[in-house]
Amino acid sequence: MTNEWFWDLSGTGEVCATYFTSHYDGPMRAPSMVLPATMQLLFGPDSADIGGPVYPLLVSLGDVLTAQAAAGEIVFSTHAEIAVRVQRQIDDPNCSMEQLSKLIAADPLLAARTVGLANTVAFNPGGRAITDVKSAELIKYAANAMLATRISFMNELANLSEALGADIEMVRQGIGADPRIGYHFLYAGCGYGGSCFPKDVKALIKTGADAGHKLHVLNAVEDANDAQKLVLVDKIVARFGEDLSGKRFALWGLAFKPNTDDMRDAPSRVIIAELFKRGATVTAYDPVAMTESRRIFGNEPRLVYAERPMQALDNADALVIVTEWKEFRSPDFDVIKAKLKSPIIFDGRNIFDPVLPRKAGLTYLSIGRP
Helix, strand or coil: CCCEEEEEEECCCCCCCEECCCCCCECCECHHHCCCCCCEEECCCCCCCCCCCCHHHHHHHHHHHHHHHHCCCCEEEECCEEEEEEECCCCCCCCCHHHHHHHHHHCHHHHHHHCCCCCCCCCCCCCEEEECHHHHHHHHHHHHHHHHHHHHHHHHHHHHHHHHCCCHHHHHHHHHCCCCCCCCCCCCCCCCCCCCHHHHHHHHHHHHHHCCCCCHHHHHHHHHHHHHCCHHHHHHHHHHCCCCCCCEEEEECCCCCCCCCCCCCCHHHHHHHHHHHCCCEEEEECCCCHHHHHHHHCCCCCEEECCCCHHHHCCCCEEEECCCCHHHCCCCHHHHHHHCCCCEEEECCCCCCCHHHHHCCCEEECCCCC
């Protein structure tokens, strides 16, 4: 029998807190093993759900840690991709789970370090740490706020690039080559959305205000993102005029990002509303988010849905791309040109090499690129 257990806790890149409450019930364990809300494990989304990679760890240690967590004495926090090793062999090669449990109960912080549940995260990317409750909460919010800041910064640079005649893609490649910066979350676009970034930026701003500290940078991040969701609308108005009555726009992508149906704070919602306000109608296509869109917009007569991306182009004046789904990346540009009344693509995610649509005779307007 091995003396070590191992779980690979692979996240998805966004750090989201998982708050444990008694509703995590299932066939493996009674609700009593679940850690209360004061215990927050900052793993990847859904990693602690029943069947998730963290769940076996909770099954093994949940009863012991519950008492400590209830007292608010221990919080685990991690980056999204880590590995946690629980070593059964402490001093005694035959150490049982009962003995390990007693050790953890006696001194959770010391025991956790001893058995390798955590080590320092300082200057150690992908590391893990045990922190106090307030620090763990701030870690979670700060991580998402930092990523949102990078996105808004690049969007600001993209808008400046357009004014200066620079290419934001070249700028991205240049600054991303600096290892202190890297390439993650440096893509310009039509704004961020979803369940984590907007909520956590707002939460940090409010937390700062409640504590008497105005977070100037995050206020600017939020303002920049709100403005960025209107960039495509501004480009459309510049091309077609403020009055869009009688115009129909094909819209590719409703979700705030690919591979989800989540439309919370999605740029598509702002863009659609602004087009409606100016008298336009929209034919939308999204691989998975159209059901969610129907729930949000209801029986809105100005919004119809297509079964395929190219079907959305029927009777459309122009194409607007809002989500960078993979199936949008290699279209037949000749077909797009033939279908659109005005051969124009407004690309909010910079998914095409500008040479390709222009070679087919399309007017191609993207974010931060000439």
